[in-house]
Amino acid sequence: MKSSIKVGFIGFGTVATGAVKILTEQKGLIRRRLGCPIEIVQIADLDVKRSRGVSLPKGVLTTDAMKVVRHPEIDIVVELIGGYDPARQFLLEAIRRGKQVVTANKALLAAHGEEIFRAAVERGVDVGFEGSVGGGIPIIHAIKEGLAAEKIAAIYGIVNGTCNYILTKMTDEGKKFSEVLTEAQRLGYAEADPTLDIGGADSAHKLAILTCLAFGTAVPLKEIYTEGVDKVTPLDIAFAEEFGCKIKLLAIAKAADGEIEARVHPTMIPKEYLLSRVAGVHNAVYLVGEAIGEALFYGRGAGSLPTGSAVVSDLIDISRNILKGANGRVPPASFLPEARPALRIKQMDEIESLYYLRFMAEDRPGVLSKISGVLGKHRISISSVIQQGRKAGGNVPLVMMTHRAKERDVQEALSKINRMDYVSEPTVLIRVEGEDE
Amino acid sequence: MKSSIKVGFIGFGTVATGAVKILTEQKGLIRRRLGCPIEIVQIADLDVKRSRGVSLPKGVLTTDAMKVVRHPEIDIVVELIGGYDPARQFLLEAIRRGKQVVTANKALLAAHGEEIFRAAVERGVDVGFEGSVGGGIPIIHAIKEGLAAEKIAAIYGIVNGTCNYILTKMTDEGKKFSEVLTEAQRLGYAEADPTLDIGGADSAHKLAILTCLAFGTAVPLKEIYTEGVDKVTPLDIAFAEEFGCKIKLLAIAKAADGEIEARVHPTMIPKEYLLSRVAGVHNAVYLVGEAIGEALFYGRGAGSLPTGSAVVSDLIDISRNILKGANGRVPPASFLPEARPALRIKQMDEIESLYYLRFMAEDRPGVLSKISGVLGKHRISISSVIQQGRKAGGNVPLVMMTHRAKERDVQEALSKINRMDYVSEPTVLIRVEGEDE
Numbered sequence: 001m002k003s004s005i006k007v008g009f010i011g012f013g014t015v016a017t018g019a020v021k022i023l024t025e026q027k028g029l030i031r032r033r034l035g036c037p038i039e040i041v042q043i044a045d046l047d048v049k050r051s052r053g054v055s056l057p058k059g060v061l062t063t064d065a066m067k068v069v070r071h072p073e074i075d076i077v078v079e080l081i082g083g084y085d086p087a088r089q090f091l092l093e094a095i096r097r098g099k100q101v102v103t104a105n106k107a108l109l110a111a112h113g114e115e116i117f118r119a120a121v122e123r124g125v126d127v128g129f130e131g132s133v134g135g136g137i138p139i140i141h142a143i144k145e146g147l148a149a150e151k152i153a154a155i156y157g158i159v160n161g162t163c164n165y166i167l168t169k170m171t172d173e174g175k176k177f178s179e180v181l182t183e184a185q186r187l188g189y190a191e192a193d194p195t196l197d198i199g200g201a202d203s204a205h206k207l208a209i210l211t212c213l214a215f216g217t218a219v220p221l222k223e224i225y226t227e228g229v230d231k232v233t234p235l236d237i238a239f240a241e242e243f244g245c246k247i248k249l250l251a252i253a254k255a256a257d258g259e260i261e262a263r264v265h266p267t268m269i270p271k272e273y274l275l276s277r278v279a280g281v282h283n284a285v286y287l288v289g290e291a292i293g294e295a296l297f298y299g300r301g302a303g304s305l306p307t308g309s310a311v312v313s314d315l316i317d318i319s320r321n322i323l324k325g326a327n328g329r330v331p332p333a334s335f336l337p338e339a340r341p342a343l344r345i346k347q348m349d350e351i352e353s354l355y356y357l358r359f360m361a362e363d364r365p366g367v368l369s370k371i372s373g374v375l376g377k378h379r380i381s382i383s384s385v386i387q388q389g390r391k392a393g394g395n396v397p398l399v400m401m402t403h404r405a406k407e408r409d410v411q412e413a414l415s416k417i418n419r420m421d422y423v424s425e426p427t428v429l430i431r432v433e434g435e436d437e
Numbered sequence: 438m439k440s441s442i443k444v445g446f447i448g449f450g451t452v453a454t455g456a457v458k459i460l461t462e463q464k465g466l467i468r469r470r471l472g473c474p475i476e477i478v479q480i481a482d483l484d485v486k487r488s489r490g491v492s493l494p495k496g497v498l499t500t501d502a503m504k505v506v507r508h509p510e511i512d513i514v515v516e517l518i519g520g521y522d523p524a525r526q527f528l529l530e531a532i533r534r535g536k537q538v539v540t541a542n543k544a545l546l547a548a549h550g551e552e553i554f555r556a557a558v559e560r561g562v563d564v565g566f567e568g569s570v571g572g573g574i575p576i577i578h579a580i581k582e583g584l585a586a587e588k589i590a591a592i593y594g595i596v597n598g599t600c601n602y603i604l605t606k607m608t609d610e611g612k613k614f615s616e617v618l619t620e621a622q623r624l625g626y627a628e629a630d631p632t633l634d635i636g637g638a639d640s641a642h643k644l645a646i647l648t649c650l651a652f653g654t655a656v657p658l659k660e661i662y663t664e665g666v667d668k669v670t671p672l673d674i675a676f677a678e679e680f681g682c683k684i685k686l687l688a689i690a691k692a693a694d695g696e697i698e699a700r701v702h703p704t705m706i707p708k709e710y711l712l713s714r715v716a717g718v719h720n721a722v723y724l725v726g727e728a729i730g731e732a733l734f735y736g737r738g739a740g741s742l743p744t745g746s747a748v749v750s751d752l753i754d755i756s757r758n759i760l761k762g763a764n765g766r767v768p769p770a771s772f773l774p775e776a777r778p779a780l781r782i783k784q785m786d787e788i789e790s791l792y793y794l795r796f797m798a799e800d801r802p803g804v805l806s807k808i809s810g811v812l813g814k815h816r817i818s819i820s821s822v823i824q825q826g827r828k829a830g831g832n833v834p835l836v837m838m839t840h841r842a843k844e845r846d847v848q849e850a851l852s853k854i855n856r857m858d859y860v861s862e863p864t865v866l867i868r869v870e871g872e873d874e
Contacts, residue, residue, distance in 0.1 A: 300731070
């Protein structure tokens with residue numbers, strides 16, 4: 001039996017600092033659960049001067065990442081530098097050398113997960129990535145192990161804390177997107193360049209990972225329809241309220257009849273849904289499974305300690321395998337590589353949904369009938385209408401909630417309606433999840 | 438490599454039927470995740486005639502449970518008969534014979550878990566019990582694996598669907614306990630003899646299991662203070678509402694400063710808390726951890742398929758260990774047996790809480806001052822008071838919410854107040870979780 005497990009970190013930023021703190025402060029707990037200590041042998045970062053509030057033995061820090069990858073004693077290499085390259089090369093080289101690896105790099109896994117997983121399976125090593133989705137929520141373990149018997153039908157995730165913080169603030173305080181974004185940046189809840197978050201790409205990365213684990217089919221990022229939160233307005237949030245709904249940025253994936261769909265966009269959901277109650281920077285993943293019905297996993301989506309905890313749980317998991325010579329006991333993609341089902345990926349225009357449509361139209365007789373006429377011709381039927389705020393000669397919002405309709409029909413109808421002269425602005429479309437009443 | 442994993446069931450009731458259905462219907466999925474099939478070799482039940490809606494090969498059913506335990510080919514024995522004995526003997530005998538075991542028997546684990554875990558560790562076999570707490574919620578795996586790095590500080594669980602259904606109905610429809618119980622029995626949400634559920638014992642069993650996993654210390658059942666839902670009245674639910682709270686039956690465990698407390702009782706919680714939103718037969722476990730902050734796990738708490746799914750996930754987990762020769766890789770109690778911390782268990786009168794107190798007192802001047810005087814003498818300070826419904830010469834409810842106080846002080850004060858002649862009924866006490874404002 002090994003007397004300790006030796007790990008090396010590449011990257012010593014926020015998450016690595018959290019993981020190192022936990023490894024140091026919970027040394028006793030880890031030993032009592034694992035049976036031996038996890039020892040930090042080497043940490044590589046370009047900045048080895050800055051204090052991270054943790055004390056490390058001399059010689060642990062290095063600026064050379066390859067020292068970690070090549071270190072003969074290191075059992076597990078933890079990659080926490082983010083981005084595609086050189087993170088990808090470091091992981092592949094570590095795997096090639098027979099090292100177990102851990103990463104929280106969702107962008108990398110979404111784009112190159114297949115390559116990394118394949119290399120790991122061939123070499124018989126483990127890839128831990130609990131930290132890549134939902135920080136302190138052990139959702140990766142849940143899908144791969146706790147729900148291993150479950151045929152999952154759908155995933156609805158609030159997986160980006162920045163977007164959820166912004167939408168929560170906009171909802172609670174009636175503020176505009178740009179105003180709340182500035183505030184979020186000041187508080188450190190949004191990056192200086194928030195594009196990846198607010199544009200939805202970060203959520204799409206995480207959805208790609210969850211979809212792969214839940215359904216066994218990798219969905220290329222470009223096949224995930226992605227819309228961010230930057231176009232959500234206080235007006236639409238207020239109308240959502242009138243329909244008893246909240247607007248959340250949801251990462252949605254569904255599987256049925258040999259096909260899957262995966263998409264990220266602002267979504268109206270009834271305010272009684274638990275997902276509606278997930279506020280601020282919190283994350284949650286709601287799963288629908290054939291046997292379990294539904295389950296929700298909620299917690300902090302990011303941050304040094306929550307994500308650090310996920311990284312250390314991977315280290316413990318993999319260490320348990322090392323101690324038993326059992327690496328590779330769970331396939332990284334949750335299905336055996338040779339047995340991955342190949343589900344057809346639906347294009348966005350094939351999906352069906354309920355829709356919230358906000359037209360900005362001239363306030364004169366006949367407009368409602370013309371718009372609903374075009375919708376009807378495109379097989380879209382309306383479940384309710386709100387028309388408010390008369391303005392002499394001006395434009396007013398005309399809001400409709402549809403029954404279940406096809407995206408293609410809706411898009412075609414809107415492109416016609418948007419060209420009409422009594423419509424002053426492009427129509428706002430927000431997809432709605434809920435019962436079709 | 439083994440070409441299949443062979444399992445035998447003892448007990449063919451609701452949960453076993455769910456598990457057998459999943460093993461049959463999800464054969465393909467399980468094979469794609471595990472790499473080989475899980476084969477049902479033998480099922481023992483006293484009733485082998487009744488149709489369970491699943492077709493089984495000839496010779497699988499038997500009335501002799503020991504045939505399962507002794508079967509030379511069976512790798513994993515699943516015990517689903519419930520109760521203490523003979524379930525305990527079957528499990529211990531299966532372990533003695535080197536078989537892996539799975540059970541969903543929370544009563545047995547709460548009372549004899551230590552004995553079963555010790556036997557399994559000595560023999561190097563696994564004990565799966567994901568189905569014992571929170572049916573379709575993979576909370577056992579979450580604590581043992583996904584949160585392995587986490588120093589857990591507190592657990593708040595809604596772990597009994599029957600009680601939650603009853604409280605939800607009482608809250609939504611203003612009905613009395615007895616009325617809703619009858620309804621729940623008619624709908625199959627409550628047993629003909631509902632004592633274990635409504636008296637809180639079932640929740641205490643589950644709390645004993647969670648506490649052992651989270652803190653490493655086994656809490657004997659008799660040390661878990663347990664109060665059921667049968668004394669909750671529509672009047673107190675209405676007052677809770679006025680304080681912005683709901684009443685839930687919570688299983689609570691906390692660890693701090695080398696001590697733990699574990700208790701089950703109706704609890705008022707602010708209605709904004711996610712736990713407040715857990716309605717009907719659903720269950721949820723809210724965890725507070727040092728690094729992750731907080732996490733919530735929500736889903737169906739019971740039922741043939743949800744709990745069946747948990748049993749099959751244990752089968753897959755243990756099968757993965759069998760295929761790698763890695764049984765025993767995670768200690769059943771989540772801590773290594775020799776490294777279990779021994780935390781002191783607090784007695785109920787040592788705990789501190791906020792309290793809701795409803796006095797039934799004569800509606801005459803001076804009563805409020807007398808009652809609050811006694812409370813004050815016992816170091817209990819009041820954060821708010823509601824006095825309503827004047828009745829000439831009659832008794833009226835006088836409701837108080839306290840600041841944080843000691844259980845011992847509160848009990849002493851109430852025993853004095855209850856003896857006073859202007860108090861007509863024993864005072865109702867409901868503990869409150871929330872911020873002390």
